[in-house]
Amino acid sequence: MSDLLTLMEVGAPVAALGGGGAYLRAKHPAAFWCTAGLPISTARMLGTYGSTMEACGLTVQPSRLRALFVQATTRREVRPVPPRRGLIRPTSTGMRVRLRLAPGQEPADVAASAERLRHAWGVHAVYVSEVKPGVVELRLVGFDVLRKVRMPRKTEGGFLKVSVALREDATAYVRDYRTTPHQLTLGATLSGKSMFQRHLVAGLAPQPVALVGIDCKRGVELAPFAPRLSALATEPGQAADLLPVLVQLMEDRYDLIKARQGIAPGTPDEEITSDIWGLPESERPVPVVVFVDEVAELFMVATRKDEERRDEMVTQLIRLAQLGRAAGIYLEVCGQRFGAELGKGATMLRAQLTGRVCHRVNDEASAKMALGDIAPEAVGAACAIAPERPGLAVAGDTSGGWSRIRTPYLSLADAAAVCAASAHLVPDVPALDRFRPVVPVGPANPPVSLVKPLPVTG
Ligand SMILES: Nc1ncnc2c1ncn2[C@@H]1O[C@H](COP(=O)(O)OP(=O)(O)OP(=O)(O)O)[C@@H](O)[C@H]1O
Numbered sequence: 367m368s369d370l371l372t373l374m375e376v377g378a379p380v381a382a383l384g385g386g387g388a389y390l391r392a393k394h395p396a397a398f399w400c401t402a403g404l405p406i407s408t409a410r411m412l413g414t415y416g417s418t419m420e421a422c423g424l425t426v427q428p429s430r431l432r433a434l435f436v437q438a439t440t441r442r443e444v445r446p447v448p449p450r451r452g453l454i455r456p457t458s459t460g461m462r463v464r465l466r467l468a469p470g471q472e473p474a475d476v477a478a479s480a481e482r483l484r485h486a487w488g489v490h491a492v493y494v495s496e497v498k499p500g501v502v503e504l505r506l507v508g509f510d511v512l513r514k515v516r517m518p519r520k521t522e523g524g525f526l527k528v529s530v531a532l533r534e535d536a537t538a539y540v541r542d543y544r545t546t547p548h549q550l551t552l553g554a555t556l557s558g559k560s561m562f563q564r565h566l567v568a569g570l571a572p573q574p575v576a577l578v579g580i581d582c583k584r585g586v587e588l589a590p591f592a593p594r595l596s597a598l599a600t601e602p603g604q605a606a607d608l609l610p611v612l613v614q615l616m617e618d619r620y621d622l623i624k625a626r627q628g629i630a631p632g633t634p635d636e637e638i639t640s641d642i643w644g645l646p647e648s649e650r651p652v653p654v655v656v657f658v659d660e661v662a663e664l665f666m667v668a669t670r671k672d673e674e675r676r677d678e679m680v681t682q683l684i685r686l687a688q689l690g691r692a693a694g695i696y697l698e699v700c701g702q703r704f705g706a707e708l709g710k711g712a713t714m715l716r717a718q719l720t721g722r723v724c725h726r727v728n729d730e731a732s733a734k735m736a737l738g739d740i741a742p743e744a745v746g747a748a749c750a751i752a753p754e755r756p757g758l759a760v761a762g763d764t765s766g767g768w769s770r771i772r773t774p775y776l777s778l779a780d781a782a783a784v785c786a787a788s789a790h791l792v793p794d795v796p797a798l799d800r801f802r803p804v805v806p807v808g809p810a811n812p813p814v815s816l817v818k819p820l821p822v823t824g
């Protein structure tokens with residue numbers, strides 16, 4: 367009897383602790399990591415570092431001097447040496463540690479063992495990046511950070527930069543218009559493309575930038591941001607009017623830059639510029655970001671007459687993508703598919719859009735349209751995105767790198783509220799004035815129903 371009581375006294379708290387831990391891990395992985403995961407993984411790493419590195423083939427033979435020294439001082443067997451490890455730096459989502467590579471090793475050797483290291487140390491994932499020649503950083507992520515996205519507190523912000531999503535290695539994915547002027551976001555319906563754009567609009571709204579929307583779904587996605595938009599086109603006819611104005615704006619800006627270059631033969635070198643950023647601040651025109659939601663709508667034609675209009679629009683979009691950067695005009699294009707089947711000009715326009723984000727797609731061909739020409743191995747990752755995780759996407763860049771990202775949830779109402787609050791920041795771009803959306807003034811009081819409600823009987 368007393369044995370049973372002792373067992374219950376010891377077993378009950380252990381079971382409660384185990385159950386509590388499992389619950390925490392499943393429901394609040396971040397809290398679990400901070401309380402239990404981090405100490406356990408740190409202990410595992412410290413305790414097994416040498417043997418894990420040896421098992422992964424990441425050790426090298428010690429130098430002769432070292433071997434002699436070890437033999438002379440400890441008389442123990444001389445073991446291969448692992449890369450020298452720096453301090454372990456814990457974070458709220460994982461930990462970081464730097465390794466100094468031994469002669470003859472390269473970062474790819476460590477990266478090839480990332481999967482083995484993650485199992486050895488019981489973490490969700492291990493990422494390897496080169497810090498400087500000979501030094502790599504291991505970023506250990508304790509749990510699946512893309513399940514419930516929480517952006518890092520400190521993110522790289524700044525003019526024309528928006529932290530729009532979280533990468534799987536728990537760093538922020540920043541959309542930087544100065545380095546990647548134009549971007550294409552593809553994905554099946556309900557995959558999270560508009561959420562991605564919503565974040566961009568909300569992130570750019572407080573900045574001195576003109577925002578232009580072309581949303582051929584009658585404006586359902588972009589019209590709520592009307593207070594902050596400098597121009598909005600909600601059907602192809604309006605887009606056909608707006609695009610030439612944007613091209614003209616771009617040409618005027620080129621004239622401005624050219625005029626500056628030819629100011630006087632003795633203009634100092636630093637004042638000669640080939641884009642708007644070299645112009646003095648007082649003369650510099652405001653950057654324009656053009657959002658195009660559902661780009662395929664601009665390519666569709668019903669009649670022969672429309673065909674001419676379509677070709678013109680496509681040419682104008684290509685010109686904006688080709689020359690817009692120097693004039694501070696950036697394209698943010700969204701669509702479900704964007705391939706040669708859309709007709710003349712589609713692949714040419716796609717080739718101009720440097721940044722690529724691919725949400726969930728219905729077939730491999732769609733993923734190839736987004737990523738095939740820049741990071742072919744990312745196509746498989748994009749095809750594997752599950753429908754129950756909207757917002758999850760694969761972001762590639764033209765350097766061949768890619769990563770999984772996911773946007774945090776942002777309701778349309780919240781994004782619209784940000785736009786309404788920054789309505790006074792709409793810059794003065796006279797060319798776009800006639801396209802400025804009319805912002806409906808909401809009723810001060812909810813409308814009063816004149817119909818007397820009747821009780822439901824039945
Ligand atoms: N990161 C996210 N986290 C949670 N829910 C999301 C996320 N991104 C999108 N969603 C949800 O998924 C649904 C579809 O998102 P969204 O409207 O952005 O898709 P879409 O790709 O633009 O679809 P469509 O092509 O039909 O316009 C919305 O209900 C949205 O709330």
Ligand SMILES: [Mg+2]
Binds near residue numbers: 559560587659
């Ligand atoms: Mg959408």
